[in-house]
Amino acid sequence: MTPRWRAPAAVVLLTASLLGACAGRTKTKEPSDGVSAADKHYDVAVASFHNGMFEDAKLQLERALAVDPKHADSYYLRGVLLLNEGKSMIEAVESQQCLEDEAANQQRSRAQELHRRAGEAFQAAADYYEAGAAGRGRALNSLSVVDLHFDASDKAITHARAALGEKFYADRYSALSNLGWAYYEAGRSRVGDRRAAAGRAAQPRLLRRSLPARTGLPR
Structure with a gap:
């Protein structure tokens, strides 16, 4: 599949929602002190992430x-870090015209x-989150963003729909926006416009102001 070198507005919005989502932790079975060893490392990683200390977060x-190979929150935050790093690298290439073609x-x-x-x-995060966990919806919606990057519209539709099917997934505006963009890319522009409009209507007012007139189109 041909890579995409432009980010849909939904991806920009998702990044904002990812940052907020990382502050929480999925409730799991905990030892007597109330916090598992894996959760402790994860909490430090979240703090490092928000302070821009990405290598420490990794x-x-x-x-x-290493403590818990099925720690879903850690997989999710790892995905966020990798996605942001990849997006930043693309932006750097596009802005530095002095780079030789090979570089x-x-x-x-x-x-x-x-x-x-x-x-x-x-994907690992989605697999390891327990049924009904709010984080599962975030992970599925994040998969739709990666799908869109690789022009895999059908997969993006599947993952965004799956995210919307999660009962306790709160950031539905993001999944609706990604779903609209995926339909648009798949050549189903009317359906895409309706989904994108639903995403705009559902999102918080603060984020709504940052959207272009038509969600799903590149900035």
Whole structure:
């Protein structure tokens, strides 16, 4: 599949929702002190993430997953880190016109690999979240973002729909926007416009102001 070198508005919105979502932790069975060792590493990773200490966040996530290889929250945050890193790399290539073709291609290839790894992390998170966990909806919607990056519209539709099917998934506006964009990319523009409009209507007012007139189209 041909990679996409532009980000739909839904992806921009998702990044904002991902940042907020990372602050929470899915409730799991805990030891007598109330917090598992994996959760402790994850909490430190979240703090490092919000402070821009991304390498430390990655290290803490590795430690969390070493303790609990099925720690869904850690997989989810790992996906967020990889997705942001890949997106930043693409933006850097596009802004630095002085890069030689070979160097630019190497950076694009690296960005593609980061997006693939992000997809793997989000899939692991979706697999390991318990049924009904709010994080499962976030992971599924994040998979739709990766699908859109790789022009996999059908997969994006499937994952966005699955996210909307999660009862306790709160950021439905993001999934609706991604669903609209996926329908648009699949050539079903009327359905896409309706879904995107529903996403705009459902999203918080603060985020609504940052949207272009037609969600699902590149900025």
